[in-house]
Each structure stands twice: as structure tokens, then as C-alpha cells.
Amino acid sequence: MAVKELPVVPSARPGTMAAGAAMERIRERRPVFEKQKCNLCRECLFYCPDAALAVDQGEVRVDLRFCKGCGICAVECPVRAITMVPEYAGNRGFIEK
Amino acid sequence: MRLLLNGNEAAAHAARLARVEVLASYPITPAAPVMEKITQFIAEGSMKCNFVRVESDHSAMAAALGAAMAGARSFLITNSQGLAYMSEVLYHTSGLRQPVVMAVVNRALAAPHSRFPEHGDVVAQETCGWVQLFCENNQEVLDSLIQAFRLGEDEGVRLPVMVNYEGYIQSHTRETVDVPEQEAIDNFLPLVRRPVLDVNNPLAVNTVTGPELYMDYKYHQDAALQHAGEVLEEVSGAYARITGRDWGGAVSGYRLEDADIVLVAMGSLVSTARLAVDDLRAAGEKAGLLKIRLFRPFPAAAVRESLQAARAIIALDKNIVYGAGGALARELRAGLYGFPAAPVYSYILGLGGRDVGVEDLAGIYRQVSEQLGSGTAPAPYQWYGL
Amino acid sequence: MELIKTLAEVPEDELFTGGHGGCRGCGAALAVRQAMKVLGPRTIINIPASCMATIGGSGLTTAWKVPFYHSLFECAPAVASGIRAALDIQGIKDVNVVSWAGDAGTADIGFQSLTGAAERQENIIHVCYDNETYMNTGGQAGSVTPYQAITPDTPAGKPTPRKDMLAIMAAHHPPYLATASVAYPLDLMQKFQKAMAIQGFRYIHILAPCFRGWGIREDQTVQLARMAVECGLWQLYEEVDGRRRVTVVPERRIPVREYLRLQGRFKNMDEAAIQDLQDEVDRRFREVQS
Ligand SMILES: Cc1ncc(C[n+]2csc(CCOP(=O)(O)OP(=O)(O)O)c2C)c(N)n1
Numbered sequence: 001m002a003v004k005e006l007p008v009v010p011s012a013r014p015g016t017m018a019a020g021a022a023m024e025r026i027r028e029r030r031p032v033f034e035k036q037k038c039n040l041c042r043e044c045l046f047y048c049p050d051a052a053l054a055v056d057q058g059e060v061r062v063d064l065r066f067c068k069g070c071g072i073c074a075v076e077c078p079v080r081a082i083t084m085v086p087e088y089a090g091n092r093g094f095i096e097k
Numbered sequence: 098m099r100l101l102l103n104g105n106e107a108a109a110h111a112a113r114l115a116r117v118e119v120l121a122s123y124p125i126t127p128a129a130p131v132m133e134k135i136t137q138f139i140a141e142g143s144m145k146c147n148f149v150r151v152e153s154d155h156s157a158m159a160a161a162l163g164a165a166m167a168g169a170r171s172f173l174i175t176n177s178q179g180l181a182y183m184s185e186v187l188y189h190t191s192g193l194r195q196p197v198v199m200a201v202v203n204r205a206l207a208a209p210h211s212r213f214p215e216h217g218d219v220v221a222q223e224t225c226g227w228v229q230l231f232c233e234n235n236q237e238v239l240d241s242l243i244q245a246f247r248l249g250e251d252e253g254v255r256l257p258v259m260v261n262y263e264g265y266i267q268s269h270t271r272e273t274v275d276v277p278e279q280e281a282i283d284n285f286l287p288l289v290r291r292p293v294l295d296v297n298n299p300l301a302v303n304t305v306t307g308p309e310l311y312m313d314y315k316y317h318q319d320a321a322l323q324h325a326g327e328v329l330e331e332v333s334g335a336y337a338r339i340t341g342r343d344w345g346g347a348v349s350g351y352r353l354e355d356a357d358i359v360l361v362a363m364g365s366l367v368s369t370a371r372l373a374v375d376d377l378r379a380a381g382e383k384a385g386l387l388k389i390r391l392f393r394p395f396p397a398a399a400v401r402e403s404l405q406a407a408r409a410i411i412a413l414d415k416n417i418v419y420g421a422g423g424a425l426a427r428e429l430r431a432g433l434y435g436f437p438a439a440p441v442y443s444y445i446l447g448l449g450g451r452d453v454g455v456e457d458l459a460g461i462y463r464q465v466s467e468q469l470g471s472g473t474a475p476a477p478y479q480w481y482g483l
Numbered sequence: 484m485e486l487i488k489t490l491a492e493v494p495e496d497e498l499f500t501g502g503h504g505g506c507r508g509c510g511a512a513l514a515v516r517q518a519m520k521v522l523g524p525r526t527i528i529n530i531p532a533s534c535m536a537t538i539g540g541s542g543l544t545t546a547w548k549v550p551f552y553h554s555l556f557e558c559a560p561a562v563a564s565g566i567r568a569a570l571d572i573q574g575i576k577d578v579n580v581v582s583w584a585g586d587a588g589t590a591d592i593g594f595q596s597l598t599g600a601a602e603r604q605e606n607i608i609h610v611c612y613d614n615e616t617y618m619n620t621g622g623q624a625g626s627v628t629p630y631q632a633i634t635p636d637t638p639a640g641k642p643t644p645r646k647d648m649l650a651i652m653a654a655h656h657p658p659y660l661a662t663a664s665v666a667y668p669l670d671l672m673q674k675f676q677k678a679m680a681i682q683g684f685r686y687i688h689i690l691a692p693c694f695r696g697w698g699i700r701e702d703q704t705v706q707l708a709r710m711a712v713e714c715g716l717w718q719l720y721e722e723v724d725g726r727r728r729v730t731v732v733p734e735r736r737i738p739v740r741e742y743l744r745l746q747g748r749f750k751n752m753d754e755a756a757i758q759d760l761q762d763e764v765d766r767r768f769r770e771v772q773s
């Protein structure tokens with residue numbers, strides 16, 4: 001076994017966590033958007049703790065590498081344009097809390 | 098320029114000559130005059146340095162570390178309670194490979210309360226990953242501190258350095274000290290900047306590290322500390338070329354050539370032991386002295402080489418590792434493992450400022466000489482001067 | 484300085500990216516995300532031991548895009564002081580130097596270095612993200628944990644009230660001091676903008692709920708942060724050179740009971756205790772809003 005080459009100062013390069021993000025491993029639910037209801041107020045973008053939401057070509061999109069499925073966006077959307085749907089088929093209610 | 102300086106003043110001049118940029122320090126006796134002197138240098142314009150008047154020793158070390166990480170040459174002072182209080186940050190500083198330099202004006206740790214000299218404070222930090230140098234007089238304080246910056250900042254080292262000298266015995270005693278010219282030191286010690294907290298090159302420092310990386314980081318850190326021992330030889334040589342003063346690298350011998358019994362010491366005891374050796378030699382004894390200048394990394398190879406002809410070794414420890422003995426004796430025994438012909442006699446002495454004179458050391462030598470003659474094996478350690 | 488007036492004006496760059504290791508619905512991560520939008524890339528941040536120090540970096544990966552140092556628990560403001568001293572001596576200007584700590588790293592073990600830096604009027608911004616417990620070690624109680632809150636080490640409810648950190652920090656006479664909440668991102672971002680435009684020691688205290696510690700659902704983080712403002716327990720204001728201005732007047736006032744009853748940690752609180760708290764909140768509300 002060889003000793004690993006590492007930075008002299010223990011440190012990490014910027015943005016490297018985003019590159020390896022794979023929240024599908026832990027996500028139980030995902031947000032789905034009703035485009036007709038959304039008024040692009042952007043509130044959901046600023047309430048997402050995981051930087052998973054962005055406005056892209058006139059609509060809100062979720063980056064599923066980042067979304068952990070917390071459901072804050074759905075609770076906070078002032079026009080209820082977001083619903084959380086379970087990630088997994090199978091026995092309903094088994095995964096959902 | 099030759100000046101009459103005490104150890105603290107010599108340290109302050111070293112900081113000035115090294116063009117220290119950030120001083121973050123918290124007062125503690127008998128080290129505080131160093132920071133007072135530096136702030137005076139700043140006030141009178143002979144030094145361009147930012148003083149961070151922190152509210153504690155822990156914060157002093159933290160601010161010094163922050164300053165180093167942001168690219169500044171950073172210096173501080175402390176001892177005893179202050180050093181113990183900083184302990185956690187000492188480990189961050191070495192683990193993050195920042196070349197902060199600290200003058201440790203050695204003082205006994207309470208309890209019972211004491212403000213007098215011994216090495217217990219620095220010995221308690223022997224595993225913290227800093228280079229640890231000891232000085233025998235005030236000239237060496239100045240010279241070693243300047244060397245410490247070059248050593249710590251060396252590309253292959255990148256580690257913090259403690260320069261130790263004893264409270265009062267050194268900090269408050271004036272001696273003639275040659276203070277080099279600024280230009281000579283500027284050539285010896287060019288400014289090296291390696292900021293790790295830099296908006297133009299953002300890094301996340303000290304991320305949570307799992308078992309797959311932690312040990313490799315520590316391997317590299319230990320290798321760098323070992324390497325510092327080699328670099329010290331180079332740095333001492335280069336310094337000798339500009340000042341004419343060669344403190345040796347890690348160790349240096351005095352009248353060692355044909356010595357039978359060798360005293361081994363660090364710090365102010367070295368100069369006392371030199372006189373004891375001279376007296377003993379005059380009385381026909383084959384006495385010698387080995388000065389340990391570098392305690393971390395411990396120069397085991399150099400010690401073995403210097404002591405290979407000795408018949409007995411006397412370890413003089415101004416510290417007590419409770420339940421284990423003297424730190425220096427322990428290192429010597431480990432380093433000399435396989436030399437059964439050279440037993441190590443371990444003495445604990447001079448704790449909390451108890452005076453140790455030339456006669457004491459000569460007396461210890463005679464004791465050991467008798468025991469050796471009668472074939473008595475050395476005790477694990479013994480207390481002297483109670 | 485142009486204050487951001489709508490969310491559409493906020494820069495899109497994420498300086499604390501997705502993919503970080505916080506729990507679902509983490510209020511602490513949300514606070515950082517919102518603030519980093521305005522702090523911008525010329526920011527050096529250090530965060531002492533806490534959830535927020537750990538979730539943004541793992542081994543050789545990080546969610547940070549600005550220089551970040553996971554510092555020791557006691558000393559984030561001291562580290563920031565050293566960084567500022569180093570930048571100043573090198574003539575590096577226009578950098579926000581930020582110490583960002585949890586409630587323990589601010590009000591408890593971190594308080595010594597905080598009061599020191601505040602008294603010295605260091606040119607730094609200290610942010611407390613307050614989840615009212617020691618979440619990184621399992622949610623134990625600290626000095627700003629509310630009265631009667633159940634935590635792992637106060638199983639019958641915390642017997643003493645929450646320490647008033649805002650009053651303590653105001654006593655240091657900082658040129659800028661503010662409260663903020665993750666439920667009011669525009670207000671929070673404007674406060675960072677104002678703080679950045681001022682020199683000297685600036686203090687911003689953000690209420691950032693943690694669903695684990697509070698005994699709520701993970702999608703209620705923002706809702707509870709808002710209700711804390713609506714019930715008057717957490718008032719949003721700023722003080723510039725000691726002059727207070729309320730920045731958010733809740734559109735509707737709700738009883739504290741509504742806020743408390745949603746949280747598992749207050750399940751032991753009886754009606755009499757709730758009424759006492761209501762009286763105290765009303766008194767304090769009048770005091771601040773006047
Ligand atoms: C000197 C020291 N003591 C204790 C700890 C353990 N510790 C780490 S984080 C933490 C609690 C942090 O609480 P807070 O500042 O409120 O941040 P939070 O985790 O709640 O976000 C404790 C007790 C430590 N890391 N260092």
C-alpha cells in the first residue's frame with residue numbers, strides 16, 4: 001500500500017461536493033411543479049437549503065442531484081404550485097413517513 | 098551591533114529583524130515584556146506589524162494561525178498556563194502546516210502556583226507536532242528565532258516552530274548580544290507567502306476527514322517534521338556564514354572526543370554544564386557534554402553518533418513526566434537502545450526555579466562515576482536537590 | 484449602496500452549493516446559502532465546531548466556493564481577527580472577513596473570543612446561526628436554549644430562561660447589529676448588504692430552526708422560523724450605531740402557544756408557563772416596536 005498524495009494543508013477544492021452529489025440515494029420524495037399555477041415569485045428558490053431549485057427558461061426546475069426531498073418548497077410556495085411525490089413505487093405509505 | 102539584552106529583548110529584536118507582520122499575544126509572566134517591546138518597536142516606527150490585542154492565550158494562538166493562513170508572517174509568545182491553554186490550537190497549527198513561530202519563555206505549570214523556570218510546560222506539548230528548539234543563552238535566543246522562520250517556512254517543512262528559553266534565568270538576565278544588520282537578515286530570510294485562505298484561490302481548510310485520509314495526512318506531517326531536523330543543519334550553516342555564529346544543527350558536543358561520562362542537557366543548563374565539564378577536566382576527569390538544541394524532532398541518530406564512545410550518560414531533566422521520569426532521559430534511552438555499554442543515569446532537577454549550579458552538576462558527575470565504578474545499575478530516575 | 488429589493492435581483496451564483504452533508508430541511512445550511520448570495524466571492528469565512536462547520540466539507544470535497552476554515556470551537560472571532568490583521572498588512576482590501584458560529588460557538592464556549600473581538604472593534608462580521616441547541620453533538624441545551632425546552636440533557640425541560648445575546652452584544656456598542664430569520668430572506672440579505680458597507684465589528688444573529696432539535700417535521704423549518712417572528716418571540720430589527728429600526732412588522736400576530744405547540748421540545752410546558760411567556764413576549768414586543 002502506498003501513502004496517498006495529498007495537499008500539504010488539509011483542504012478541498014471549491015465546488016467538489018456538488019460534482020459528486022447523488023441525493024437520489026437518500027431522497028424519499030421529490031417536488032413536482034404545476035407550471036400553470038407558478039407565478040415565478042422565486043420564493044422556493046430562497047427557501048431550499050440545498051440549492052436545488054433554479055428558474056430556467058421561464059420555469060422552476062429542480063436539480064435532482066441536490067434535492068433531498070425535504071418538502072420545504074412545497075410548504076412555502078404561496079400558490080401551492082408544488083407537490084411532493086414519493087420516489088418509490090411499491091407499498092404506498094411504506095417509505096413515506 | 099553589540100547590545101546588552103535580556104532574553105526577552107533579544108526575542109523582540111529577532112521578531113523585528115524577521116519582519117514579523119502579525120503579533121497576536123496575551124500577557125503572561127515572564128514572557129510579556131517581549132510583546133511590550135515589539136509594540137514599542139511598532140509605535141516608534143521601526144517595525145511594520147499589526148498587533149492583535151487578544152483577550153486570551155487561546156485566541157492569541159488562533160489569531161496567529163488565522164494570520165498565517167491568510168499569508169502573513171506571524172509570531173507570538175507564551176509559556177506555562179498560556180501554552181497549556183493553547184494546546185488545542187497548537188495541534189491545528191501543525192496539522193494545517195502553518196509556519197508560525199513562538200517564543201516559549203519556559204515556566205513551571207501550576208499547581209502549586211509558580212512563576213519560575215523549568216521545561217515542564219513545553220514537555221507537556223511534546224506531541225503537538227511543532228519543531229522545538231532550546232537556547233542556552235540570549236545570543237542563541239535571537240539567532241534561533243531568526244532561524245526558526247526560515248526553517249518553518251522551508252518548502253519541505255512548512256511547520257510551526259517553538260523556540261524555548263527559560264523564564265528569569267534567560268528572560269530577565271542581560272548578556273552581550275550581537276544584533277545583526279537588517280540587510281543581512283533580509284537576505285537570509287526572504288518573505289515567503291503561501292496563503293491558504295485566499296479569495297483568488299478558494300480552498301476549504303480542515304474538512305471532516307475519515308479513516309481513508311487522516312492517517313496519510315499524519316504520515317506526511319510526521320515526515321515533514323523529521324525532515325525539519327535535516328533542514329535545521331542547512332539553516333544553521335547558512336546563518337553561520339552570514340553572522341559567523343554556528344550553533345550547530347540539532348546537537349553539539351563539548352569536549353566529547355575522549356569523554357567517558359557525558360552530561361546531556363537542554364536550555365540554560367547547557368552553559369552551566371560547560372563550566373562543570375571544564376572543572377571536572379581540570380581535576381583529571383574525562384567529562385564531556387552533549388547539548389540538545391533540537392528536542393522535536395528528536396535527533397536520535399545524531400545522539401547515537403555523538404555518544405557511541407561514552408561509558409555512561411547523565412540526562413539532566415528540568416521537567417518531570419509524572420510516573421515516567423525525565424523526558425530527555427526517556428528519549429536518550431530510546432535513542433541509545435542497543436548500546437548496553439552506555440547506561441543512562443536520569444536526574445530530575447531545577448524544577449520550579451530551584452537553582453542548579455556548576456557544583457551541583459560536578460557533584461552529580463561524581464555520584465555517577467562512583468556508581469559506575471561499583472557496577473550499580475542506574476535507577477529509572479532520581480530527584481536531585483530536594 | 485443599492486439594496487436588493489426583489490428576489491429576482493439576487494445573484495444566481497451559489498457560493499455554498501448543493502450536495503452538502505446537512506440533513507433534509509437544514510435551517511443552518513439555508514442561512515448560509517441566503518447570506519452567501521450577498522457576501523459574494525470576496526469573503527473569507529471561518530466556522531468553529533458545529534453542524535455548519537462539518538456539513539460543507541468531507542475529505543477532499545467541499546460545498547464552499549469561498550475560502551473556508553473549519554476552526555476550533557472557542558475561537559472563530561479570534562481567527563477572523565488574525566485574518567484581518569494579515570490582509571491589512573498585505574494591503575488586501577474589499578474582503579469580508581466572517582466568523583460564523585452556532586449558538587454554542589457564539590454564546591457559550593465561543594463567547595470569550597467574541598467579546599474580545601467585539602470590544603476591540605475588529606473589522607469583521609460575526610454571525611450567530613441560532614438553532615437554540617448543540618445540534619452537532621446531539622442537541623444538548625446551552626445558554627440560549629429556551630426555557631422549558633426538552634433536550635437530551637434537560638429531559639424535564641430547561642429550568643432557566645434563554646440568555647439575551649442581543650442585549651449582551653449591544654452592550655459592546657457595535658456599529659451594526661441585527662437579528663434575522665431564514666423565513667425572511669430578503670430582509671436577511673439586505674442586512675448583510677448593510678453590514679458589508681460598514682467598517683468595524685458587525686453582529687448578525689439569525690434564527691435558523693433545526694427540525695431534529697425542535698421536534699418538528701423537516702418541511703416546517705421555514706414555517707417555524709416565520710411563526711417565531713409572528714408570535715413576537717423573535718423580532719426582526721437592526722441597530723446602526725445603537726439606533727434601532729424594526730425591519731419586519733409581522734402582518735399578523737399569533738399567540739406564542741401556536742408556535743410552541745407545534746414543537747415536540749415544548750410538550751411539557753403547561754398553560755401557566757405559556758401565559759407567563761406570552762406576557763413577557765408582549766412586554767418585549769412593545770419595548771422593541773416602540
Ligand atoms: C473544545 C470542544 N469541546 C467540545 C466539542 C464538541 N462539540 C462540537 S460541536 C458542539 C456543539 C455545537 O453547537 P452550536 O455551536 O450551537 O452549533 P450546532 O451544532 O448546533 O449547529 C460541541 C459541543 C468540540 N468540538 N470542541
Ligand code: SF4
Nearest residue numbers: 048067068070071073
Ligand atoms: S424538496 Fe427540499 S431540497 Fe428538494 S427542492 Fe424542495 S426545498 Fe429543495
Ligand code: SF4
Nearest residue numbers: 038039041042044077
Ligand atoms: S414558490 Fe411557487 S410560485 Fe413561487 S416560483 Fe416557486 S413554484 Fe413558482
Ligand code: SF4
Nearest residue numbers: 505506509534618693
Ligand atoms: S442536525 Fe439540524 S442543524 Fe445539524 S445538519 Fe441536521 S438539520 Fe442542520
Ligand SMILES: [Mg+2]
Nearest residue numbers: 585586616618
Ligand atoms: Mg446550535
